Amino acid sequence: MADLSIDLCGLRLEHPVLNGSGTFDAIAARRAFGDPLLERFPFSAFVSKTITPEPRAGNPPPRIFETPAGMVNSIGLPNKGLEGFLVHDLPALAELPVPLVVSVMGTSAEQFTRLIEGVAGREEVAAVELNVSCPNVKSGLIVGEQPGETLLLLREVRDLTDKPLIVKLTPNVADPAGIAIAAEEGGADAVSLVNTLKSAPIDPATLEPWLGAGRGGLSGPAIGPIALGQTSAVAAAVSIPVIGMGGIERGEDALAFVAAGASAVAVGTANFRDPLAGERVRRELAESLAARGLESLEAARGRALAATTASTST
Amino acid sequence: MSGGNGAAAADRVLAPPGRRRCEVTGARDTGGYRIFTVRDGDGPDPAAGQFYMLTAAGWGSAGGRPYLPRAFSFATAARGEGGVELGFLLEAVGPGTGVLAGLEPGAPVELTGPLGRPFSAPRELNPEAAGAILVGGGIGIAPLAVWRAALAARGVPTRALLGFRDRAHSGGTELFDCSEVRLASEDGHAGHRGYVTDLLAVLLEGEDAARSAAVYACGPPAMLEAVRRMCADRGVACELAMESPMACGYGACFGCAVPLAGGGYMRLCVDGPVVRGEEIETALVAGAGH
Numbered sequence: 030m031a032d033l034s035i036d037l038c039g040l041r042l043e044h045p046v047l048n049g050s051g052t053f054d055a056i057a058a059r060r061a062f063g064d065p066l067l068e069r070f071p072f073s074a075f076v077s078k079t080i081t082p083e084p085r086a087g088n089p090p091p092r093i094f095e096t097p098a099g100m101v102n103s104i105g106l107p108n109k110g111l112e113g114f115l116v117h118d119l120p121a122l123a124e125l126p127v128p129l130v131v132s133v134m135g136t137s138a139e140q141f142t143r144l145i146e147g148v149a150g151r152e153e154v155a156a157v158e159l160n161v162s163c164p165n166v167k168s169g170l171i172v173g174e175q176p177g178e179t180l181l182l183l184r185e186v187r188d189l190t191d192k193p194l195i196v197k198l199t200p201n202v203a204d205p206a207g208i209a210i211a212a213e214e215g216g217a218d219a220v221s222l223v224n225t226l227k228s229a230p231i232d233p234a235t236l237e238p239w240l241g242a243g244r245g246g247l248s249g250p251a252i253g254p255i256a257l258g259q260t261s262a263v264a265a266a267v268s269i270p271v272i273g274m275g276g277i278e279r280g281e282d283a284l285a286f287v288a289a290g291a292s293a294v295a296v297g298t299a300n301f302r303d304p305l306a307g308e309r310v311r312r313e314l315a316e317s318l319a320a321r322g323l324e325s326l327e328a329a330r331g332r333a334l335a336a337t338t339a340s341t342s343t
Numbered sequence: 344m345s346g347g348n349g350a351a352a353a354d355r356v357l358a359p360p361g362r363r364r365c366e367v368t369g370a371r372d373t374g375g376y377r378i379f380t381v382r383d384g385d386g387p388d389p390a391a392g393q394f395y396m397l398t399a400a401g402w403g404s405a406g407g408r409p410y411l412p413r414a415f416s417f418a419t420a421a422r423g424e425g426g427v428e429l430g431f432l433l434e435a436v437g438p439g440t441g442v443l444a445g446l447e448p449g450a451p452v453e454l455t456g457p458l459g460r461p462f463s464a465p466r467e468l469n470p471e472a473a474g475a476i477l478v479g480g481g482i483g484i485a486p487l488a489v490w491r492a493a494l495a496a497r498g499v500p501t502r503a504l505l506g507f508r509d510r511a512h513s514g515g516t517e518l519f520d521c522s523e524v525r526l527a528s529e530d531g532h533a534g535h536r537g538y539v540t541d542l543l544a545v546l547l548e549g550e551d552a553a554r555s556a557a558v559y560a561c562g563p564p565a566m567l568e569a570v571r572r573m574c575a576d577r578g579v580a581c582e583l584a585m586e587s588p589m590a591c592g593y594g595a596c597f598g599c600a601v602p603l604a605g606g607g608y609m610r611l612c613v614d615g616p617v618v619r620g621e622e623i624e625t626a627l628v629a630g631a632g633h
Contacts, residue, residue: 057594057613061458062360069360078597086607091630093588093598097407100590104597107608241629249410250403301591302398302412304455305361 031318032325033311035073037270037293038193038218040128040155042073045326046283046311049274049297050076050132050158050197051104056121058304067126071307075125076295077118079132079160080148082140084110089241094230099249099276100298101228103240106134111147119153128155130195136166138185149190156193159186159217162201162224173199173224176211183215195272198222198263200252205259206266213267221272221295222263223256249298250276257289264290265334278306280313287326288333355460356390358593362398362453367446368428374514376434376482377444378418381452384426389417391490392584392617395429395456396592401442409439412455414589416561416616418485418518429454432485432515458592459616462490462582465499465557468619469580472557474500478543478570480562481507486584487561488518502546506539506566540569553577560584567626574620581620587611588630601628 033044048071055075059066087107094101109117114131122129131154133144141159148154161173161182172178179196187194196212198205200223209220225246230239238244256275264271273291276298277283283294299306323329363385370379389395396412403410419430435444446452465472475494477487484505491501502523507513509530516524525542526534535542539562547553560570561584574581587599592612600608601615602624609615609622 051597052595054594054597057610058360060613061358061593063357066360087597087600090600090602090608090628091588091598092600093590093596093630095408095411095590098403098410099407100411102590102596102598107597107600239630251407298590301596302410303362303453304591304593304595308361 031315031323033315035293035326037074037272038156038195040074040193042128042293044073044311045287045293046072046307046314047074047130047272047293047295048072048076048300048307049295050160051078052297053300054078055125056118059121062304067124069305069308070126071305071311072127072296074128074130074155075122076130076158077122077132078108079106079134080108080111080114080144081106081134082111082143084108084113091239091241092245094239094245096230096247096249096251099247099251100301101230101240101245101247102225103242103245105242111144115147115151119151123153129153130156130158132158132160132197134160134163136163138182141182141186142189145186145189149192154192156195156218157190158195158197158221160197162197162199171199173197173208174202176207179208180211180215183212183217187216193218195219195221197224198259199224200255200259200275201227206262209263209267213269217269219270219272219292220263220267221274223252223259223275226252226255248276250278252276253282257285260286260291261289261334264331277310280310280315280317283310283314284317284329285333287329288331290331290334292330354390356387356393356457358456358458359385359387362455365452365454367448367450367452369448370446372514373432373517375511376432376514378430378432378515379443379446380419380428380430381454382426382428383454386427387457388422388427389420389429389457390461391493392416392461392486393457393459394592394616395431395454395458397431397443398453399442399446400451406438409437409442411590412453412592413439413443414586414592414612416486416584417457418488418515420489432482432518434482434512455592459612460614462486462559462584462617465494468557468582469555471555472580473555474502474557476543476546476556476558477501477503478539478558478560478562478566479503479505480539480566481512482515483562483566483584484515484518485561487559488515490559491519504539504542504546506562507533538566538569540566540573543570543573547573547577547579553579556580558582564627571620571623571626582617583620583626584617585611585615585626585628587628
């Protein structure tokens, strides 16, 4: 069987299948499934739901809408805030059998600084993912939609920790590679993509917005080809590892992201359909490699890059 | 805040992690509804009020919907050779229920469960409870049928009040074999013409009746809210088995938010689906039944 282990910016992982932030709550899942979940934990590293400096209740319902081959969500980042996370959630997450990546979001460099200092200083935390899909209160610009804002933020926070900083990229830009280049220039250790695509479902009965908050983000197999396109564009543009995600349901989907240049992949919406989707994706990925006579992920990684970027200079 | 456990929850039965493939063992019409059974060979005996997430062949195929699993309380559960036979009551109202209503014996179903917080015993709900009053509306009668059977086995007297819109939107009353079932229908085709909450109001008349009551309700949001308010006004303890748009069933998606009485939201899948009336701000959950 092919060797699936990877080194992701210094994290030695048994296989390349992570979870997307906000698509698996390991604490709630343990309430539902008990300790057998820990024995069959589906991911090689666990990415937490995004935490913010202060507690958030989240958006008014309805929060989800089923679409063809996917769903729109508008959850609104409910979380216990930094202090609540450190006191209540971190001890439970430290019991997971895999490294912990904590996702954080602030609205200013000062907030990000407080968050990164708060979590990266804890030995239970292996890496930090920066959710930059929200506005900077000073500029009013979405940090992750502007290369300049992304670079400025990374320069402010890079030296706060030696632990890996992963920047979660939004797909809602014309040139995600430009944002990734800025993140790399600012010292990011890896980038992950894609976040959800901006959406606004309409209630067919009332012709009003379906979601309580009006707008949300699309995920699931419906966005797979878009995510693959952006992953290959980003992978061709940066030399730091890329964590690819977007509609991964099967091992073949994960292998396609690897071919697009991803070093690791994340399963998101598929977790909602099957709590052990990640375990199945890993198994099928190994089978897919073996069926092709490939002995490692590296043998497949980036295979699609030459073709998809042939018309651009890289 | 997301999370809080609220009132002390009854012991939930834990689900094995992951989905299990089960086989449909029977399917039949009941009034305007459909009921099918599956044999769950590897699952535990669920507790009344818990639910399962279901998918079947046809999920994610032509047209891409249904995509997400659908949450269903079980209407029957019987352990036999080969596992637990679980029955699910449904009405075909959308792409998911449409597929499930067309299942025939031998078809595969994938399920995850049992999930969530079950009903509490009447004496846990109200130390002075003399029995249980079950109030069901439409296909919401399903978990109450199981609860009634569980209570009867413990010798707890129950009275069931079941309401339906009209003949086409009714069925499943045979799941209640108790001596005292009272029916209501909005079109008057069966029992009292009007709402099931009219029958509840009669049962709760008088201080003694209210003091010794424990009410369990499941049905459409408007019915649940009427029950919740009636019980709150009379100081009657009640539990509601609720529904909310739910992608995962185990706390991952945060979609099934229900507003808490003290502000913030609970996740209905892990902190419910059975909730105490006083825990929530309203039972009028937006988007339920989609």
